[in-house]
Amino acid sequence: DAGVIQSPRHEVTEMGQEVTLRCKPISGHDYLFWYRQTMMRGLELLIYFNNNVPIDDSGMPEDRFSAKMPNASFSTLKIQPSEPRDSAVYFCASSLAVNTEAFFGQGTRLTVV
Amino acid sequence: GESVGLHLPTLSVQEGDNSIINCAYSNSASDYFIWYKQESGKGPQFIIDIRSNMDKRQGQRVTVLLNKTVKHLSLQIAATQPGDSAVYFCAENRGSYKLIFGSGTRLLVRP
Numbered sequence: 492d493a494g495v496i497q498s499p500r501h502e503v504t505e506m507g508q509e510v511t512l513r514c515k516p517i518s519g520h521d522y523l524f525w526y527r528q529t530m531m532r533g534l535e536l537l538i539y540f541n542n543n544v545p546i547d548d549s550g551m552p553e554d555r556f557s558a559k560m561p562n563a564s565f566s567t568l569k570i571q572p573s574e575p576r577d578s579a580v581y582f583c584a585s586s587l588a589v590n591t592e593a594f595f596g597q598g599t600r601l602t603v604v
Numbered sequence: 605g606e607s608v609g610l611h612l613p614t615l616s617v618q619e620g621d622n623s624i625i626n627c628a629y630s631n632s633a634s635d636y637f638i639w640y641k642q643e644s645g646k647g648p649q650f651i652i653d654i655r656s657n658m659d660k661r662q663g664q665r666v667t668v669l670l671n672k673t674v675k676h677l678s679l680q681i682a683a684t685q686p687g688d689s690a691v692y693f694c695a696e697n698r699g700s701y702k703l704i705f706g707s708g709t710r711l712l713v714r715p
Contacts, residue, residue, distance in 0.1 A: 495647075522701060534648070534693065534705040547702055582647050589701045590636040590655065595647030 495596035497583050503602045509571040512599045515564055516585030524584040524593060525558055525568050534582075540566065573603045612691065614710040623681040625709045627694035632675060636697035639668060639679045641690045642708075648693060651679070681711075689713045 496515040504510050516523045524539040538548040543560045551558070555574070560566040570577055580600050586593040617623045629637070635656040640648035654661045654668045654677075661668050667680040677694050691708045698704050 524703060526705075533707045536702065536704060539702065541701070546700060584647075584703075586701075590653075590697060592638060592650040592653055593695075593703055594650065595640075598647050 495583055495585050495594050497581075497596035497599050499599060500597065501600045501602075503604065504573055506574055506603055507572045508603075509569065510573045510577075510601060510603075512568040512581050512583075512601070514566045514568070514583030514596060516566070516583070517587075517594055518564065520585035520587050520594075522586045522588070522593070523560060523566050524582075524586075525566070526582040526584065526595075527579045528582060528598070529579045537568070570601075573601075575603045578602050612708050612710045614712060616712045616714060617684050618714050619686060620683055623679075623684045623688070623711060625679045625681075625692050625711065627677040627679075627706050627709075629675050629677060629694070629696045629706070631696060631698045632672070634696040634698055636701075637668070637670060637677050638695045638703070639666075639677075640693045640695060640705075641688075642693065643690045648705075651692075684711075684713050686713050686715060 498513045521542050525537040526534050528534045537550045538558045539546055540560045556570055558568045580598045582595050582598045584593040584595045638653040639651040641651050642648045652663045652666050652668050654670050659670050665682045669678045691710050693708045694706045695703050
């Protein structure tokens with residue numbers, strides 16, 4: 492298995508534009524997590540899914556952020572409209588079951604100018 | 605104004621020595637803990653995990669100790685190598701598999 496795959500690896504966009512980050516979890520994994528990493532706040536859990544259903548989105552910063560998981564092999568994190576303070580590295584992770592290791596993707600580095 | 609980022613505690617060790625990285629967690633109901641290693645430009649990488657019904661678990665060159673009484677977790681790395689230089693995070697499951705990460709510790713290995 493190729494592991495968790497995220498795209499794009501880097502994204503530079505202008506303030507106000509819509510940004511969509513993509514994630515393909517490891518096949519067979521029931522849990523999918525979206526994290527944001529910044530120097531200011533470290534690794535923050537934004538939202539996680541179990542069997543494609545959002546379980547906890549309390550970490551999503553505001554309504555500009557939304558995440559979907561239309562099927563077991565694909566998830567998106569969308570920011571609309573984007574702002575400079577959204578600049579960060581966004582990680583997707585997946586795990587097989589409760590209380591098993593979560594595998595991380597390589598991340599998407601987002602820069603909003 | 606100048607932004608203030610997280611001040612990562614740094615542990616500097618001599619190559620070949622043992623390293624101990626500590627982590628305090630806040631939720632007494634947390635039942636699963638993981639240590640991750642993150643190298644520059646990469647995603648966090650799993651090192652070792654432990655469930656709350658254990659107080660010690662060993663892997664290859666690594667040992668995790670869990671003290672539930674004081675809510676403390678530690679990672680011990682034996683015979684530290686230059687390749688161990690990275691930022692290390694502990695993560696806890698705060699229920700329903702909500703994995704929350706600590707702020708991290710930077711490990712520097714001196715040759």
